[in-house]
Amino acid sequence: MAKSYKLKDGNYIDSGSISHNRKKLNEVLGITLYEDPQGTNANVTLSESAENFDYLEIYFARHGGFNTFSSVKIFNPHEKHIDLSLVHSSNSETMQIIGGRVLINGTLLTRENTTLVQINNLTVISHIDYTDLYIFKVIGYK
Numbered sequence: 001m002a003k004s005y006k007l008k009d010g011n012y013i014d015s016g017s018i019s020h021n022r023k024k025l026n027e028v029l030g031i032t033l034y035e036d037p038q039g040t041n042a043n044v045t046l047s048e049s050a051e052n053f054d055y056l057e058i059y060f061a062r063h064g065g066f067n068t069f070s071s072v073k074i075f076n077p078h079e080k081h082i083d084l085s086l087v088h089s090s091n092s093e094t095m096q097i098i099g100g101r102v103l104i105n106g107t108l109l110t111r112e113n114t115t116l117v118q119i120n121n122l123t124v125i126s127h128i129d130y131t132d133l134y135i136f137k138v139i140g141y142k
Contacts (some may be wrong), residue, residue: 030057030139030140030141031048031053031139031140031141031142032047032137032138032139033046033047033048033056033138033139033140034046034047034109034135034137034138035136035137035138036135036136036137037136038134039060039061039063039134039135039136040134040135041063041111041114041131041132041133041134041135042111043108043109043110043111044108044109044135044138045107045108045109046107046108046109046138046140047107048107048140049078049106049107050077050078050104050105050106050107050140051078051106052140052142053077053140053141053142054075054076054141054142055073055074055075055076055077055140055141056073056074056077056104056138056139056140056141057071057072057073057074057138057139057140057141058071058072058074058082058084058102058109058135058137058138059071059135059136059137059138059139060072060084060086060100060133060134060135060136061086061133061134061136062086062088062098062132062133062134063132063133063134068086068087068088069136070084070085070086072084074104077104078104078105078106079103079104079105080103080104081101081102081103081104081112082101082102082103082104083099083100083101084099084100084101084102084133084135085097085098085099085100086098086099086133093120093121094118094119094120095118095119096116096117096118096119097116097117097119098114098115098116098117098130098132098133099114099115099117100112100113100114100115100130100133101113101114102135109135109138113129114129114130114131114132114133115127115128115129115130116128116129116130
């Protein structure tokens with residue numbers, strides 16, 4: 001999706017009409033394919049197929065206000081399984097590792113599994129299926 005930029009003279013220019021190294025500026029800056037400020041822990045439908053992009057960038061986080069965010073870039077993303085992982089330290093003795101797997105296929109990101117491992121004083125104290133790994137944004141680059 002193209003963005004409009006206001007020039008000093010008050011006119012607007014569209015990022016889709018500007019080229020850089022023979023690529024349109026909106027493609028160089030990335031095209032938002034999915035965005036939800038609340039995030040989702042369900043499957044994600046993209047506005048365009050992953051086949052149309054050189055790489056995707058997925059922004060994800062642990063839901064629940066812990067402010068543990070991350071992102072991953074995937075080259076040639078179509079038909080790939082991607083691991084999303086976060087490390088969260090809840091206090092000086094406890095660390096949580098959250099890992100999720102996603103399949104990218106066409107316009108769909110399919111959630112395959114998510115696990116949380118909790119470590120306390122270097123001992124694994126829990127290992128559970130986990131649903132609070134949320135995807136907030138996906139950007140495609142051509």
